[in-house]
Amino acid sequence: MKLATLRxxxxxxxxxxxxxxxxxxxxxxxxxxxxLAQPQWRTxxxxxxTAGGNAISGVAFAPLLPRAGKVICCGLNYGxxxxxxxxxxxxxxxxxxxYADTLTGPADxxxxxxxxxxxxxxxLAVVVGSELFRxxxxxxxxxxxxxxxxxxxxxxxWQNRTLQWFQGKAFDRTTPVGPVMLTxxxxxxxFEVRGxxxxxxxxxxNTSTLVFGPAKLLSYISQFTILRPGDLVLTGTPGGVGxxxxxxxxxxxxxxxxxxxxxxxxxxxxxxxxxxxxxxV
Amino acid sequence: MKLATLRxxxxxxxxxxxxxxxxxxxxxxxxxxxxLAQPQWRTxxxxxxTAGGNAISGVAFAPLLPRAGKVICCGLNYGxxxxxxxxxxxxxxxxxxxYADTLTGPADxxxxxxxxxxxxxxxLAVVVGSELFRxxxxxxxxxxxxxxxxxxxxxxxWQNRTLQWFQGKAFDRTTPVGPVMLTxxxxxxxFEVRGxxxxxxxxxxNTSTLVFGPAKLLSYISQFTILRPGDLVLTGTPGGVGxxxxxxxxxxxxxxxxxxxxxxxxxxxxxxxxxxxxxxV
Numbered sequence: 001m002k003l004a005t006l007r008x009x010x011x012x013x014x015x016x017x018x019x020x021x022x023x024x025x026x027x028x029x030x031x032x033x034x035x036l037a038q039p040q041w042r043t044x045x046x047x048x049x050t051a052g053g054n055a056i057s058g059v060a061f062a063p064l065l066p067r068a069g070k071v072i073c074c075g076l077n078y079g080x081x082x083x084x085x086x087x088x089x090x091x092x093x094x095x096x097x098x099y100a101d102t103l104t105g106p107a108d109x110x111x112x113x114x115x116x117x118x119x120x121x122x123x124l125a126v127v128v129g130s131e132l133f134r135x136x137x138x139x140x141x142x143x144x145x146x147x148x149x150x151x152x153x154x155x156x157x158w159q160n161r162t163l164q165w166f167q168g169k170a171f172d173r174t175t176p177v178g179p180v181m182l183t184x185x186x187x188x189x190x191f192e193v194r195g196x197x198x199x200x201x202x203x204x205x206n207t208s209t210l211v212f213g214p215a216k217l218l219s220y221i222s223q224f225t226i227l228r229p230g231d232l233v234l235t236g237t238p239g240g241v242g243x244x245x246x247x248x249x250x251x252x253x254x255x256x257x258x259x260x261x262x263x264x265x266x267x268x269x270x271x272x273x274x275x276x277x278x279x280x281v
Numbered sequence: 282m283k284l285a286t287l288r289x290x291x292x293x294x295x296x297x298x299x300x301x302x303x304x305x306x307x308x309x310x311x312x313x314x315x316x317l318a319q320p321q322w323r324t325x326x327x328x329x330x331t332a333g334g335n336a337i338s339g340v341a342f343a344p345l346l347p348r349a350g351k352v353i354c355c356g357l358n359y360g361x362x363x364x365x366x367x368x369x370x371x372x373x374x375x376x377x378x379x380y381a382d383t384l385t386g387p388a389d390x391x392x393x394x395x396x397x398x399x400x401x402x403x404x405l406a407v408v409v410g411s412e413l414f415r416x417x418x419x420x421x422x423x424x425x426x427x428x429x430x431x432x433x434x435x436x437x438x439w440q441n442r443t444l445q446w447f448q449g450k451a452f453d454r455t456t457p458v459g460p461v462m463l464t465x466x467x468x469x470x471x472f473e474v475r476g477x478x479x480x481x482x483x484x485x486x487n488t489s490t491l492v493f494g495p496a497k498l499l500s501y502i503s504q505f506t507i508l509r510p511g512d513l514v515l516t517g518t519p520g521g522v523g524x525x526x527x528x529x530x531x532x533x534x535x536x537x538x539x540x541x542x543x544x545x546x547x548x549x550x551x552x553x554x555x556x557x558x559x560x561x562v
Contacts, residue, residue, distance in 0.1 A: 162375035
């Protein structure tokens with residue numbers, strides 16, 4: 001099954017079951033996160049799928065999890081990319097946090113104010129389906145609700161101002177997530193992750209080369225903090241980011257960033273790069 | 282005025298006005314964050330202060346902001362400490378994020394599982410009182426609701442596993458916050474911040490030596506993400522952390538950590554350091 005969060009006419013959102021290329025059945029929750037917070041969410045979706053329900057089409061996708069309590073990201077996680085950079089594989093995952101305000105919809109225009117080094121990071125994201133605390137890898141695997149597509153868009157000038165990346169990773173409404181969550185029971189094996197700038201392929205990786213796979217990551221994080229239904233874990237990006245190019249390459253005003261995972265879906269975001277902030281901040 | 286979040290008999294919490302050393306008047310909000318979310322919060326408090334209300338005593342403090350949307354922390358911010366370490370003053374604040382799950386009450390026992398390098402960071406924390414987005418320093422100053430005491434307890438073994446500090450800073454229920462918020466109108470000038478381990482003074486600084494003061498920090502953060510009423514910004518810690526001692530010193534099972542700011546209040550937290558997590562995580 002594929003689930004989505006749709007923008008409704010009343011400026012609210014609704015969770016929905018995807019039934020076709022532009023057809024959905026409304027689910028009784030304001031978004032996919034609120035749906036997952038109901039322990040019987042699978043039964044709820046199956047009932048709607050069987051009995052039918054309120055059909056929707058012609059609407060826009062919201063961020064999949066507009067109110068995610070935790071958005072935890074992993075850096076330096078693709079083995080082939082790490083090795084091509086001449087580094088050793090890490091013993092522990094490099095983790096950092098975002099807030100729900102950082103997220104935006106899969107087709108939203110992304111406005112960036114105050115950065116001139118806007119870079120891309122195409123990623124598989126894992127949606128948590130049940131509470132996890134100090135869980136082992138098997139428990140973590142069973143707690144995965146599904147998978148979605150994200151782009152950890154990074155303001156490299158801000159990211160590299162200090163040792164901690166947070167300020168370059170947490171600009172409001174700059175991380176697109178969606179368009180849908182593919183439920184874990186229909187995801188077998190690994191995913192191809194691709195990123196394109198104005199149609200040109202710039203990133204390509206397979207999640208089989210992740211140093212810390214989804215279950216391992218969730219288990220690790222749950223050793224120190226509880227994960228709840230609707231929390232989101234971004235698994236890191238393969239090689240091909242703009243910062244790593246010679247010369248470095250960043251997004252320009254008007255560029256289109258496409259992020260694609262076979263079997264899940266595609267983000268397509270236009271960028272507006274606005275003037276930098278005044279020098280005194 | 283001093284405001285607090287108290288644990289009530291029904292396992293819930295209530296915001297309260299502090300009227301004496303163990304006397305409070307209940308305020309119509311579940312916690313200080315929920316109170317600040319009401320634009321007329323000052324009027325609400327003044328009415329209760331004048332008209333009287335439900336008197337409370339003999340109850341425990343909850344974390345001041347148990348549901349804070351954002352908890353953003355600044356590192357490397359005390360000029361005297363940075364200069365004693367032989368470093369240059371930073372041009373930009375070093376920022377990282379926590380979640381509300383990281384917070385705990387000002388007298389709560391703190392249980393740590395899986396770390397053997399538990400360190401202290403006594404800090405002044407700033408409570409946001411109104412929305413801020415791309416605000417200048419004056420707007421930021423006017424948006425400060427008040428000040429409280431925090432200790433950014435840090436699991437140095439986890440913090441130093443990777444380049445990003447998050448995992449060592451975000452153990453659930455390890456950052457005590459409270460006991461009260463001193464409203465900004467009653468805070469004139471700078472604060473003395475002190476940390477004690479088992480009664481021994483280990484940290485002492487004055488917020489006059491902050492490189493980035495409260496208004497500057499809030500203005501800076503608001504350039505990339507919105508701050509809302511009840512959000513919390515930790516301003517960094519002065520010299521004297523255990524990691525910087527020769528030899529390094531960390532908290533032991535049974536230790537008591539006291540964090541004190543003149544004019545605001547004191548945190549007193551007993552520590553229980555439990556066995557490390559298994560080697561496979």
